Amino acid sequence: MNLLLKGGHVLDPANGIDGLADVKLSGGRIEAVGPDLPLADGETSLDVAGYFVVPGIIDMHAHVFSTHRRSTLSLDPHVNTFSSGVTTIVDAGTSGWRDFADFRTEVIDRARIRVLAYVNIVGSGMGGEWEHDVREMRPALAAAMAEEHRDVVVGIKTAHYWAKRPFDAEHPPWAAVDGAVEAGERTGLPVMVDFYPWLPERSYPDLILDKLRPGDIHTHVFAQQFPVLDERGRVYDHLFRARERGVIFDLGHGAASFWFRNAAPAIEQGFVPDSISTDLHTGNLNGPVIDMATTMSKVLAMGVPLMEVIARSTVAPAREIGHSELGTLGPGAEADVAVLALDKGEFGFVDCGQTRLESNQRLRCVLTLRAGEVVYNPLGFGLPFWRQVVS
Ligand SMILES: [Zn+2]
Numbered sequence: 001m002n003l004l005l006k007g008g009h010v011l012d013p014a015n016g017i018d019g020l021a022d023v024k025l026s027g028g029r030i031e032a033v034g035p036d037l038p039l040a041d042g043e044t045s046l047d048v049a050g051y052f053v054v055p056g057i058i059d060m061h062a063h064v065f066s067t068h069r070r071s072t073l074s075l076d077p078h079v080n081t082f083s084s085g086v087t088t089i090v091d092a093g094t095s096g097w098r099d100f101a102d103f104r105t106e107v108i109d110r111a112r113i114r115v116l117a118y119v120n121i122v123g124s125g126m127g128g129e130w131e132h133d134v135r136e137m138r139p140a141l142a143a144a145m146a147e148e149h150r151d152v153v154v155g156i157k158t159a160h161y162w163a164k165r166p167f168d169a170e171h172p173p174w175a176a177v178d179g180a181v182e183a184g185e186r187t188g189l190p191v192m193v194d195f196y197p198w199l200p201e202r203s204y205p206d207l208i209l210d211k212l213r214p215g216d217i218h219t220h221v222f223a224q225q226f227p228v229l230d231e232r233g234r235v236y237d238h239l240f241r242a243r244e245r246g247v248i249f250d251l252g253h254g255a256a257s258f259w260f261r262n263a264a265p266a267i268e269q270g271f272v273p274d275s276i277s278t279d280l281h282t283g284n285l286n287g288p289v290i291d292m293a294t295t296m297s298k299v300l301a302m303g304v305p306l307m308e309v310i311a312r313s314t315v316a317p318a319r320e321i322g323h324s325e326l327g328t329l330g331p332g333a334e335a336d337v338a339v340l341a342l343d344k345g346e347f348g349f350v351d352c353g354q355t356r357l358e359s360n361q362r363l364r365c366v367l368t369l370r371a372g373e374v375v376y377n378p379l380g381f382g383l384p385f386w387r388q389v390v391s
Helices: 100-106 139-148 175-187 204-211 237-245 260-268 292-301 306-311 315-320
Strands: 002-012 017-026 029-034 043-047 052-055 057-062 086-096 114-120 153-158 191-193 217-219 248-250 337-350 356-370 373-376
Touching: 002 306, 002 337, 052 306, 057 292, 057 315, 086 100, 086 153, 086 337, 086 356, 100 114, 100 139, 114 139, 139 153, 139 175, 153 175, 175 191, 175 204, 204 237, 237 248, 292 306, 292 337, 292 356
Parallel strands: 002 043, 002 052, 057 086, 086 114, 114 153, 153 191, 191 217, 217 248
Antiparallel strands: 002 017, 017 029, 052 337, 337 356, 356 373
């Protein structure tokens, strides 16, 4: 179906567009963005005045290996995604070099939403004791799997390697991070790191100032356990220095990894996460995460301008995962589009530390298009009134 989205407020950070404009979609791609575009033959016009029209949202940290035999962490990739404007979801290492091929055939290749993924440095991915077994961390095998599926793999993931204290020759403190970075070196891909910092053998400044390379990503940046603020409440210098080096900081909300008491003061002092992501899984779907629109609303509620919130949910994650063809409404791009309402009223949001944040606005998705097809349309844009079809 060829569509003309008429009269919306387009926010397209990739192309610097912030204003009233129409968006023309044909053959599953963006044809044009501009004011007062004429309706062509065979085209359907949808009136989206009063709404924001943005590129399809990219959630670059979630868990969607729903057929995983060893872990109940994952959701079906269509759960709380299209309904939140998300058209690309990135699985953050639920599968590893041993089971990635199953993930691909069982989930990625069958999904209507675009699914991309990080390959875990651990062979069987996430969800159990094996994540602490150094013998499972195999850079060459992870790199080979990533190369074989290079069209859908965006990086190497490491997580959850901290239970095996005390560290010793068999459990070196940096085994997981070093293995992931080595796989990253072999493939030219970035690594995404989930880390636990309070171990003297491996500090957070060492991770972000020494171990991670430019373009590598620390997710869960505002988890309770990270040294984000010093005793006077100031953002630690190591965060700014790491950012200057090119290390990326991703929000990665999760069930325990997003605390307003770290995030709000940091954002107030100018340390805004580079990308916004949910870490959506079975353990946080019904709170505190819910979905991307809720997570984006929380960042908005902490004072980040709407255009910046959209940028950190579209063009920024696209760049971080090496897919600059996504997260844009540029002509020729696949027509992944979200139409969002910015509701005004009294709203509350919840973090992982059982605290509340209030706001007078909230983002709500009202229409989602994936490759030009309507995949979420709760208000019935373009549909006839029921009386008109009663014979
Ligand atoms: Zn995760």
